[in-house]
Amino acid sequence: MKIRVKPTRLFVNYLISYVGILFIPLIIIGAMVYSNFVNILTEEIITNNLNNLSKVQYVIDGNLTQIEKISNQINLVPKLKSYEMHYHWIKADTIRNTLCHYVTTNKDIDNIFIYYHGDEYLFSSTSSYTFPMFKAIYNYTDWSVEDMYEDIVELKQTQLRPSENVIYNKDHLKKYITLLYPLNRNTSIEGTIIFMIPEESFQSVLKDTINTYRGNSFILDGNNNIVTCLKDSPYLRSNDFTSYLKGITANHYTETVTLDDEKYFLTYVKSSQTDFKYVSMVPIDKVMGKVKHTKYRIFYSLVIILAVGIIVIYYTMHINYTPIKQLKNYAVNLIKPEKQGMNAIEILRSTMDTLTSENNQLSSTIKDNTSAAKDYLLFCLFKGQIDSNEDFNKKGERINLSLTKSCYRAILFKLNGLNTKEKKIYIIEQLHILLNNPFEAFGRELIDENNVIFLLASDDSDIEILQRKLLSIQDFFKEHDLIITIGVGNSYTELNQMPNSYLEACTAIDYRFVKGNDQIIYYNEIVIDSSKFVKPPNDLNKLSVAIKQGNTEQVDQILVNILSYIKDNNPPLFIVKRLCYELINSVTKTMNDINKEYAVPFKRLPHVFSLSEFETVDHLTKIIKRVCINVCSYINDNQEMFTSELANQVVNYVKENYSSCDFSVKSIAQKFNMSVPYLSQFFKNHTNLTIQDYTTSLKIDKAKELLISTKMTINQIAEEVGYYNVTSFIRRFKQLIGTTPGRYRKDYKN
Known part of the structure; x- marks a missing residue:
């Protein structure tokens, strides 16, 4: 069947669509970028100006406060009282020494003067002057001698003279801000204190406020007189501007104002401490010049991007159309569409629909398989085939099954009243939901259709939290008219103990014969007088060693001992089950160790779930014995390798432990379940050395290495290699090496 496709029309349509899709978002993005840029820049200017003016206020208020403190200190200095100084030269020297200290410790003060009423002189930190002399040296261009004298003599309260020109020594022009404070003595005014502050001290602080935008910044006093400014702009002397500033009552203020046909960002901060007003003026045109420049750059960038985008889209579509056509042909052969006249996209869409449907079916199958995989992993865990938490998480990684908590127990739920498979699945899902907070819970159904087993992991074994959780579960199921009996095994910190916890949970469930159904039965609450029963034989470690050695007779004897214990002592069933499980587990681990070393596929043993399938313990023991004999036979056939x-x-054990304080031949024999004579002969047969000679050789070699490579003392080295009597160490070292340890170290260095 031929499918008619029009590639040229499709190509052109897509080209136009992609260009439109590219251009429209670019316009929107450009407009948004420009608008956001303007807003952000405006907010940045306002915020920066407020922050900068606040810093200026903080610094200048601090300086003025410091000057006021100096004035107060001068008022309190006893030796500056006029009646204490009877001679002019004494007075001038005392005042000069005192004021000099204040001037040198405050960089913002150029000079300090004191005038006492009725006196002819002004006293400073450098000298004393009559008023004409002072005027000759510090020539205030707008402050005559008469006005100066009158202002100083009649001063009743603090006065500030804004920045003004002062010609110093008839030669140097400099601007000063002058502060006058009354000299108070016992509530009466005795004279005047005069502070000369260079305007540059204030301006150096102001410059940081507007350097970025080339505006103006100035300070007003409480009467709106300009104390100082960075630029002597005409609007500063405008009555309208002065009236505008007087009308501001807020402590912080920002607004756009127009002065002399030019717009400014005006920022205003008022000091509650000094009543000074700090103002910055930023020309908007200069600031927005950056924005306009950015706007043009954005526009040109959009045009370039659009042009490049059209070229790239055209070229890319031209290059990629051939693969699309090939893909279309492949899809036609794959699904063989019935409709004629379909274009490439329609054919591909139809193909995707078909593949999606098949993929959903496959996903459903995988989901079922994942559920089965989770059940199988839990089955292996309770059978004792999982050694550790890491092993469990590694195997469960692909099916999203992992444990992060440190305590584990088995909980068995026996449900009555389940009559459908769907209802049982619902119950298991609900149990997962109810248990998974604050625990980690994973469950599966057992062969008995009324039983569900759960692995419960928690951060600790706090039984009270578990009790409350199980009671709430019991209440939940009562609301659904279901009778549930719960058996709770003990908590373990090792995951390989889950079969034991499972057996305990089963024992607790069996105890419902006494307590009744619809109960929560904890294994550790079942009263069992274990003192009546003889302790089971502790032969399982010996069994493992006997299997690895291929000792069939010892294997047979150990199994006979276990069987005799069960028959002779008549222990409770749960003790028998646990002993049987430990027996199975010990043999299984031994077989797994051998399998890991030599890849020998042994027949799998029964597991904890199959204990109930055996009629008698004899039956189980015979199966275990048959498997062990097969393993022993294999080992005997490969005796040399094993x-x-x-x-x-x-040998490795000796190498790792020879320096330990409790190391001995007896400890090695206990580790490998051998007698001391057998171990000694076994070791000598395979190394041609006795254990003592071998360990002595290891100790001396280690001591030689430490003597050469470290600065440890002889005593420290002796203890490090396992000699706790340094004399014995030195004697043994000399016996084997022919020289003492100290001489050996010295000879090596030389």
């Missing part, structure tokens, strides 16, 4: 491996294990 004996060599055991010898390597003993």
Whole structure:
């Protein structure tokens, strides 16, 4: 069947569509960028100006406060009282020494003067002057001698003279801000204190406020007189501007104002401490010049992007149309569409629909398989085939099954009244939901259709939290007319103990015969007098060693001992089950160890779930015995390989532990379940050395290495290699090496 497709029309349509899709968002993005840029810049200017003016206020208020403190201190200095100084030269020298201290410790003060009423002189930190002399040296261009004298003599309260020109020594022009404070003595005014402050001290602080935008910044006093400004702009002397500033009552203020046909950002901060007003004026045109420049750059960038985008889209579509056509042909062969006249996109859409449907079916199958995989992993855990938390998480990684908590227990739920498969699935889902907070819970159904087993993981074994949680679960199921009996096994910190916890949960469930259904039965609350029963034989470690050695007779004897214990002592069923499980687990681990070393596929043993399938313990023991004998036969047939491996294990153990304080031949024998004579002969057969000679060789070699590579003392080295009597160490070292340890170290260095 031929499918008619019009590639040229499709190509052109897509080209126009992509250009439109590209251009319209670019216009919108450009407008948004420009608008946001303007807003952000305006906010930045306002925020920066407010912050900068606040800093200026903080600094200048601090300086004025410091000057006021100096004035107060001068008022309190006893030796500056006029009646204490009877001679002019004494008075001038005392005042000069005192004021000099204040001037040198405050960089913002150029000079300090004191005038006492009725006196002819002004006293300073450098000298004393009559009023004409002072005027000759500090020539205030707008402050005559008569006005100066009158202002100083009649001063009743603090007065500030804004920045003005002062000609110093008839030669140097400088601007000063002058502060006058009354000299108070016992509530009466005795004279005047005069502070000369260079205007540059204030302006150096103001400059930081407007350097970025080339505006103006100035300070007004409480009467709106300009104390100082960075630029002597005409609007500062405008009555309208002065009236505008007087009308501002807020402590912080920002607004756009127009002065002399030019717009400014005006920022205003008023000091509550000094009543000074700090004002900055930023020309908007100069600021927005950056924005206009940015706007043009954005526009040109959009045009360039559009042009490049059209070229790239055209070229890309031209290059990519051939693969699309090939893909279309492949899709036609794959799904064989019935409709004629479909274009490439329609054919691909139809193909995707078909593949999606098949993928959904496959996902459903995978989901079912994932659920089965989770059930299988839990089944392996309760069978004792999982060794650790890491092993469990590694195997469960792909199916999203992992444990992060440190305490584990098994909980068995026996449900009555389940009559459908769907209802059982619903119950298991609800149990997951109810248990998974604050625990980690994973469950699966057992062969008995009324039983569900759960692995419960928690951060600790706090039984009270678990009790409250199980009671709430019981209440939940009562609301659904279901009778549920719960058996709770003990908590363990090792995940490989889950079969034990499972057996305990089963024992607790069986105890419902006494307590009744619809109960929560904890294994540790079942009263069992274990003192009546003889302790089971502790032969399981010996069984593992006997299997690895291929000792069939010892394997047979150990199994006979376990069986005899069960028959002779008649222990409770749960003790028998636990002993059987430990027996199965010990043999299974031994077989797994051998399998890991030599990849020998042994027949799998029964597991904890299959204990109930055996009629008698004899039956179970015979199966275990048959498997063990098969393993022993294999080991005996490969005796050399297994004996060599055991010898390597003993040698490695000696290497790792020879320096330990509790190391001995007896400890090695206990580790590998051998008698001391057998171990000694076994070791010598495979190393041609006794254990003592071998460990002595290791100690001396280690001591030689430490003597050469470290600065440890002889005593420290002796203890490090396992000699706790330094004399014995030195004697043994000299016996084997032919020289003392100290001499050996010295000879090596030389």
